[in-house]
Amino acid sequence: EIYYEESGNPHGKPVVLLHGGPGGGGATGLRRFFDPQVYRIIRFDQRGCGNSVPHACLEENTTWHSVADVEALRKHLGVDRWMVFGGSWGSCLALSYAVTHPER
Numbered sequence: 001e002i003y004y005e006e007s008g009n010p011h012g013k014p015v016v017l018l019h020g021g022p023g024g025g026g027a028t029g030l031r032r033f034f035d036p037q038v039y040r041i042i043r044f045d046q047r048g049c050g051n052s053v054p055h056a057c058l059e060e061n062t063t064w065h066s067v068a069d070v071e072a073l074r075k076h077l078g079v080d081r082w083m084v085f086g087g088s089w090g091s092c093l094a095l096s097y098a099v100t101h102p103e104r
Helices: 028-033 063-077 089-100
Strands: 004-008 013-018 039-044 083-086
Touching: 013 063, 013 089, 028 039, 039 063, 063 089, 083 089
Parallel strands: 013 039, 013 083
Antiparallel strands: 004 039
């Protein structure tokens, strides 16, 4: 189960925040880069991290599983296109997602 949360403007420009790690969690500090009146800020804990369960599990936990999780979250939230923003390892995941899903 992948944990996510939203903040900011529910009708704003959607941005998904991708935390560092692997094994990190949170990315709450990355919110400060986005005006909550302008952006719909979405953050999630990657597989095995933070509030996602099972915690610290490495089974089926690859970059490509994480890319698929980002895309599944986009579909679940009904977002057509969004900005991906990552810190540290999250920037690698953001790049992998963007290369795999350039239309999103």
